[in-house]
Amino acid sequence: MKKSYKxxxxxxxxxxxxxxxxxxxxxxxxxxxxxxxxEIGVSDSTIIRWLExxxxxxxxxxxxxxxxxxxxxxxxxxxxxxxxxxxSQRKIAKEIGVNKITISRWLExxxxxxxxxxxxxxxxxxxxxxxxxxxxxxxxxxxxxxxIAKEIGVNxxxxxxxxxxxGISKKNSLSIDERVLRLLEET
Numbered sequence: 001m002k003k004s005y006k007x008x009x010x011x012x013x014x015x016x017x018x019x020x021x022x023x024x025x026x027x028x029x030x031x032x033x034x035x036x037x038x039e040i041g042v043s044d045s046t047i048i049r050w051l052e053x054x055x056x057x058x059x060x061x062x063x064x065x066x067x068x069x070x071x072x073x074x075x076x077x078x079x080x081x082x083x084x085x086x087x088s089q090r091k092i093a094k095e096i097g098v099n100k101i102t103i104s105r106w107l108e109x110x111x112x113x114x115x116x117x118x119x120x121x122x123x124x125x126x127x128x129x130x131x132x133x134x135x136x137x138x139x140x141x142x143x144x145x146x147x148i149a150k151e152i153g154v155n156x157x158x159x160x161x162x163x164x165x166x167g168i169s170k171k172n173s174l175s176i177d178e179r180v181l182r183l184l185e186e187t
Contacts, residue, residue, distance in 0.1 A: 001019070001050070001053035001054055003018075006042070007050075010040050010041075010042075013040070014040065018050065018054070019054040019056075022036070022047070022050060022051060022054055022056055023054075023056055025039075026047075026051060026056060027056065030065055032044075032065060032066075032067065032098070032099065033045075033047040033048050033051070033099050033101075034047075034067065034093075034097070034098055034099040034102075035067055037099075044093075044099035044100070044101075045099070045100065048099075048101070066098065066102075067097055067098070069097075070096060070097045070098060072106060073096065073106070075110040075112070078092075078103075078106055078107065078110060078112060079110070079112055081095075082103075082107060082112060083112065086125070086127060088120065089103040089104055089107070089114075090103075118158075118161065122154065122158075123153060123154070125153075126152060126153050126154060128162065129152070129162075131166045131168075134148075134162055134163075134166055134168070135166070135168060137151070138163070138168060138171075139168070144171070145159040145160065145163075
């Protein structure tokens with residue numbers, strides 16, 4: 001593996017080869033990526049990337065050992081954190097003391113739908129409206145893309161993406177027949 005400045009800096013601190021250190025801590029001492037990352041001052045995702053770079057086989061999920069004192073939350077608790085409170089997997093992982101991948105696996109195991117990548121990238125506190133809510137804003141309330149974007153707190157490109165995802169025709173692309181039908185529905 002090509003050694004970056006960060007790796008060389010860490011090797012100076014641990015006084016040895018990073019690959020040997022990772023094998024010792026991850027394989028022999030059975031520490032998880034979060035524990036190792038905390039010890040040397042990098043994120044758990046960096047440790048995971050380095051494990052792959054040094055071709056150190058990762059443990060399968062059932063073998064993953066939670067840090068001492070950490071308990072897996074119930075399905076209801078995880079649902080509350082992720083769905084109700086709209087916290088990110090990373091934020092939940094930090095609160096619990098595990099890595100993001102563990103949270104992702106727990107969500108999958110509990111069959112809690114994970115947010116798509118575009119949804120994850122929404123600003124904090126902003127949720128994607130359901131198809132029905134979006135249809136109401138765009139068609140029933142007859143708001144334009146700019147107005148909806150401003151109301152929700154996203155940009156117009158996001159609104160265009162949602163129109164496409166929900167299969168809602170853009171107003172300027174509605175056929176004359178569709179416009180007439182819409183007008184008749186409103187009266």
